[in-house]
Amino acid sequence: MLQVIKNRLEQGYRTSKYPKEPINLYKRFRGLPRVNTQCDAAVVKRCADACPQDCIDAKSRRIDLGRCVFCGLCETLSEGKFVTFTQNCEMGTASRDDLFSTGDLPALAEHSKKHFKKLFGRSLQLRQISAAGCNACEADTNVLNTPFWDLARFGILFVASPRHADGIHVTGPISKNMLAATITTYEAIPSPKVVIACGACAISGGPFYGSEDIVGDLNSIIPVDLYIPGCPPHPLAILHALINYFK
Amino acid sequence: MDKLLQIGHNEKVNRADIPHLPFDTFRRQLLECAAQGGQVVQFFAYDDQGTIKLLAVMRTDKLYVGGCDAPDSFPSLTAESERFHMFEREIGEQYGIKAEGHPWYKMVRYHANCSGKKDVFGNDYRQDIPGNYPYFTVEGETVHEVAVGPVHAGIIEPGHFRFQCCGERVFHLEIQLGYQHRGVEKLLQSVPMKRLPIIAETIAGDTTIGHGLCQAQAIEALAGIQVDEGAKIVRTIALELERIANHIGDMGALSLDVAFNPPAAYFGRIRGDYLNLSQVLGGNRFGRGLVRVGGVTHVMGEEQKKLLHDKLDELTPEVEHVSKLIFFASSVNGRFDHTGTVTTENAEKIGLVGYAGRASGLPYDARISFPTECYKDLPANSNGITNGDVRSRGRVRFHEVIHATRLIYILLDTIIEATPYTPQEVQLPPDSFVVSINEAWRGEVSHCILTDEKGTILRYKVKDPSFHNWTGLALALRDEEISDFPLCNKSFNLSYCGFDL
Numbered sequence: 001m002l003q004v005i006k007n008r009l010e011q012g013y014r015t016s017k018y019p020k021e022p023i024n025l026y027k028r029f030r031g032l033p034r035v036n037t038q039c040d041a042a043v044v045k046r047c048a049d050a051c052p053q054d055c056i057d058a059k060s061r062r063i064d065l066g067r068c069v070f071c072g073l074c075e076t077l078s079e080g081k082f083v084t085f086t087q088n089c090e091m092g093t094a095s096r097d098d099l100f101s102t103g104d105l106p107a108l109a110e111h112s113k114k115h116f117k118k119l120f121g122r123s124l125q126l127r128q129i130s131a132a133g134c135n136a137c138e139a140d141t142n143v144l145n146t147p148f149w150d151l152a153r154f155g156i157l158f159v160a161s162p163r164h165a166d167g168i169h170v171t172g173p174i175s176k177n178m179l180a181a182t183i184t185t186y187e188a189i190p191s192p193k194v195v196i197a198c199g200a201c202a203i204s205g206g207p208f209y210g211s212e213d214i215v216g217d218l219n220s221i222i223p224v225d226l227y228i229p230g231c232p233p234h235p236l237a238i239l240h241a242l243i244n245y246f247k
Numbered sequence: 248m249d250k251l252l253q254i255g256h257n258e259k260v261n262r263a264d265i266p267h268l269p270f271d272t273f274r275r276q277l278l279e280c281a282a283q284g285g286q287v288v289q290f291f292a293y294d295d296q297g298t299i300k301l302l303a304v305m306r307t308d309k310l311y312v313g314g315c316d317a318p319d320s321f322p323s324l325t326a327e328s329e330r331f332h333m334f335e336r337e338i339g340e341q342y343g344i345k346a347e348g349h350p351w352y353k354m355v356r357y358h359a360n361c362s363g364k365k366d367v368f369g370n371d372y373r374q375d376i377p378g379n380y381p382y383f384t385v386e387g388e389t390v391h392e393v394a395v396g397p398v399h400a401g402i403i404e405p406g407h408f409r410f411q412c413c414g415e416r417v418f419h420l421e422i423q424l425g426y427q428h429r430g431v432e433k434l435l436q437s438v439p440m441k442r443l444p445i446i447a448e449t450i451a452g453d454t455t456i457g458h459g460l461c462q463a464q465a466i467e468a469l470a471g472i473q474v475d476e477g478a479k480i481v482r483t484i485a486l487e488l489e490r491i492a493n494h495i496g497d498m499g500a501l502s503l504d505v506a507f508n509p510p511a512a513y514f515g516r517i518r519g520d521y522l523n524l525s526q527v528l529g530g531n532r533f534g535r536g537l538v539r540v541g542g543v544t545h546v547m548g549e550e551q552k553k554l555l556h557d558k559l560d561e562l563t564p565e566v567e568h569v570s571k572l573i574f575f576a577s578s579v580n581g582r583f584d585h586t587g588t589v590t591t592e593n594a595e596k597i598g599l600v601g602y603a604g605r606a607s608g609l610p611y612d613a614r615i616s617f618p619t620e621c622y623k624d625l626p627a628n629s630n631g632i633t634n635g636d637v638r639s640r641g642r643v644r645f646h647e648v649i650h651a652t653r654l655i656y657i658l659l660d661t662i663i664e665a666t667p668y669t670p671q672e673v674q675l676p677p678d679s680f681v682v683s684i685n686e687a688w689r690g691e692v693s694h695c696i697l698t699d700e701k702g703t704i705l706r707y708k709v710k711d712p713s714f715h716n717w718t719g720l721a722l723a724l725r726d727e728e729i730s731d732f733p734l735c736n737k738s739f740n741l742s743y744c745g746f747d748l
Contacts (some may be wrong), residue, residue, distance in 0.1 A: 003572050004509060010568060011513050026523070026554075028530035028545060050670070052441045069445055071536040072544065076670065085530075128402045132427045134744050135404050136452025136533050142402045143522075146515035160400035175747075177357055177426045178405055180375045181397050207449040210438070213358060213430035231535065232452065235519075 015150045019243060023236055030070040030085035031234070034103035037061045039082040047074040047082050053200075053209070057100070065091060066099040066203035069231035092228045092241025096219060099203070099229060112245040113225065116194060120166055120246045124156045126196070127165035127189065131182050132214060133172030133206070136232040137199035141169065143235045156242055162186075167194030167225075171232075173201040173208050174215040186222050194246075197224045198238060200231040207231070248280045251311035254304075256617040256684045257468040262697065265302070265680060266313045273301065273315035274324060280305045281328040286598045286611075289682060289695045290334035292317055292342035293706035296699075299342050299362060304682050304695065308616060312682070319364075320345035323352075330598040333714055339367040341432075353380055356425035356747050361433065376425055377407075383421045385411040390418070393729060397426045404743035410729055417732075420724040422717055427747035435707035440673060447694075448535050451711055451745030456482075456489045457687025458709070458745075459538040461694040464619060465683040466540045469696060470673050477665030478542035480658050483621040484555070485525065485534050485543075487651040490688035492521035494602075494644040495566065497740045501641050502573045504733045505582040510573045517569070520562055527554050542668045552659050563652055570645045574638075583638035587723035587735035590635055597718045601690020602647060603739055605630045606639035607719075613686035625654050637731075640738040677702040689713065689742065711745030 016023055025031070039061070048058040051074060055067040063074075063083070074083040086103075093099055094111040130138050144151040145158070159165050162185050174182055186195070197218045200206030205216030218224055228241045252266050268276065281287075289304040302314040317338075323346035324331040335346035336355045343364025346352065354368045357376040370378035384392065390413055397405035405426040411419045434446055447462035448455045460482060467474060474482075499514025522532040529537030529545045537543055573579055589599065594607035604611055610630065614622040628650035632642045675698050682695045690712030699705040716739060723735045 003575070007509065007513065007568055007572050010565065011509075011516075014516055026527050026530075028528075029526055030530045030536070050441060052445045069535070070531070071445060072530060073536075073670065076544065076668075127398075129398055130402070130404045130427075132405075132429045132744070132747070134449035134452035135742065136449070136455070138402050138404065139453060140532065143515075143519055146519060147512050148516050148519060158402055172427070173429055175427060175429050177376045177428055178397065181405065181426070185398050207442075207445045208429045208431070208434060211430040211434050213428055213433075231449070232533070234532070 014147050015153070016148055018236070018239070025087045025089070025234070025236070027087065029087050029234070030072050032088040032091050032103060032105070033063055033068070033083050033085050035061055035063060036082055037102055039078065043078050043082050047077050050074070050077055062100045062102055064100050064204070065229040066096060066227060067200055067206065067209065068229065069200055069207060089234045089237040090240050091230065091233070091237055092226060092245060094226060094245070096203070096224070096227060099227060108241060108244040116225070116246060119192060120194065122155055124242070124246050125159045125164055125166050126156070126169045127162045127167070127185060128158050129168050129170045129182050129185050131170060131172035131178040131202070132175035133199060133201045137171035137201070140232045140235045141171070141198065141238055144239055149235055149239060151239070154243060154247065156246070162188035163190070165189050167196065169196045169198055170202045170218050171198050173205045173211070174218060174221070176213055176215070179215060179221070183221065194225045195222050196226045196228065198228045199233055200229060203227055203229060248276055248283065248311065250276050251280065251305065251313040254310050254312050254682070256310060256682060257464045257619060258681065259468050259471070259676065260312065260680045262678045262680050268313055268315050270315045270318050270321060273313055274321070276313055277303055277305060277331070278324060278327055280307065280311060281330055283307065287330050287334055288684065288691070288693050289708055289710060290331060290338070291695070291706070291708045292338045292344055293697060294342070294362060295705065299344060301338070306616070310617070310682065312680070317342070317344045320347050322347055323349040325349050329596045332597070333718070343367055354378070354425070356428040358425070358428055377423055382409050382423070383411070383419065385418050387413070389413050406743050410732070412729055415728045415730065417724050417727050417729050420721045422721055424717070424743055424746050427744040429748070431748040432707055432709060435709070436704050444539055450709055450748065451742040452533055453493055454489070454687045454689060454692065454711070454742065454745060456485045456534040456538060457685055457692045458694070459534070460486060460619070460685050461683045461692050463538050463540050464685070465681045465694045465696050466673060466675070468681045468683065469675050469679055469698070472541050472673070474542050475666055477546070477663045479620045480661060480663060481528065481543045481545070481547050481665055482538055484547070484655050484658050485528055485537055486620070486685070486687065487654050488521055488525050488528070489534060490651050491648050492518050492525070493688045494648045495521060497737060498570065498573060498641060498644060500737045500740070501637070501734065502579070504737050505579055507573065507576065507579055510569050513565070513569045517562060517565060520558065524555055524558055527551055539668060539670070540673055541671055543665055544668050546665045546667055548664070555655070556659055559652060559655060566648060574642060574645065580638065582734060583641060584636060586637045586731050587727055587738060588634065588636045589719050589723050591633070593722055594635065594719065597722070598715050599719045600712045600715050601686070602643045603640060603716050603719050604690065606633060606643045607635035608633035613684050613691045617684045619685055621658060625657060637734055637738040675702045675704065687712065690716065709748060711742055713741040713746040716741050717746060
């Protein structure tokens, strides 16, 4: 018992004050990329050719944030002249098209569906479906339940049955072997329901794009309401998207 | 064993030098090696210009390689030595080469084979997983079955578990995986080289550094690229940080599974602090984008060193205190002790690796047996708790956290700085072979690359430690109460995606 009290005192109160106070991430962190649209075409082409995800369109100079894995190669190659990664995590969007970006994303809160805010603003219960990702999205979603983030204080919970849920939170590129389970889970949730695609895999297939063993795009089987890019998205990116879209 | 070729890890070998044996000799040599305590590192099939071949890498305290032409079917090695069981099933599934007489020949991940041969499991893959496979059943008046998954009641990966129970007692647990199968090996063999590191880092997200290192080292060995000492230090620190973060998270989860919530909450947060240290090192909490062929993308300067040092100073006493809270509470030990025991004998038979193996009395640690990066010059960890139960697996992890912290302190005190990294085009040599091994947090990770006469990748084989260890979890559950499943599961915490590829 004494040990419990001693540890409790040592640990103290650690929950962040976010969103009232911002959380600053270390300068090396790679968040929302900012594109210099005036950059020399040769540099842009070099970056686009080298991009492992082929997510840079050299012509429009846009990056597909839905496929980008934030590896930072384009920043290194262009020495920051074409792309610089900011420490901004606020990357959730309501439309897939918005993810083709030069670094400006529409304010998520204004693009969320108004009836969702009314329905789920005070209480949002989500069912998690892991569908063939690498478990990093899952890990950083789970982190939101730790005391630092304390997701429950926003009235958002991950629940143990689709019957208890208001929507699904999907990670992974949806392998063929998970297709049936993904659709069954979605169907088991009572309407109205929301669909969240979390991480590059669920949005575009991510690192596994082109594989014949995956669906690669959640929206092609179930209509997606909210996209959260990242590989994996930082917990702050997920939290920001959930709060702004639903609260 | 005399007909197998002794090789080094991360060593380029000419494929012509690998002994190409008649199948019977190959089989006898592998069994002979296994009989002398040898374990399987790699055993797989590949297609060499229309001929399907087999290749095996065995380990004792050294590595041995040998190969042969694959017969259409062959007498199972598993019938004589259990450690081949998963590998033979995988060979059947991937290339349609049947192991006759295998005691439990079932699919591994449920997908069509790539050789176009008749499916050895009789599936046409129009049905969903598990196809025509009838799950193992136990019959009897008081026997009942509990089926769980693939979608689970938490934020975890998909898998299907079937318990054959009598009351609360579990006779048998059958684990069906494959839901995470996304074709990793096929991708690695077919995509442009520039995509390889991204795919390697996402084989198992929690083992980003482990798999990333295996790939980088394999390619560096093939292409003859040297890595400077400073980069090796960063790589070693990254691998140890990955180990600490995962062990801490799991110790917290173990505590949660016996309903002791405070340590779970503390360790949940502390794990995040270690992940943030990885972010300081390379800009990502999981170490994404840090390890690349030729070195590391981020140099560790004085600023990062100080941040790491200060944070470790702060966290280490907290970790010790919270661990004490867990492992010295009698109510916790009541649940941990003698639960989910895997005997040394069984562990040896199925070839358990990593902390699960060490907790069962198998001392193998690839950092000592096959050191890479800085491990040759670093002190080894010793493990004295070998009961093979949940408590052992928990305690081993605590000791590994303390040991890993010590290693990081030692490395932070060295003053060599990495040279800044420049991305480079790599050309692989023709007709070559390499096997890389690292002790990632879960255990032995191994990548194997074979190139063809043009120097393109002919076969890329990945093995996550979970490939060995899932069988360990099934054995741990025998004769246990079903309510202890979460506890046993967490004490192993195996990777679904690393297994499913």
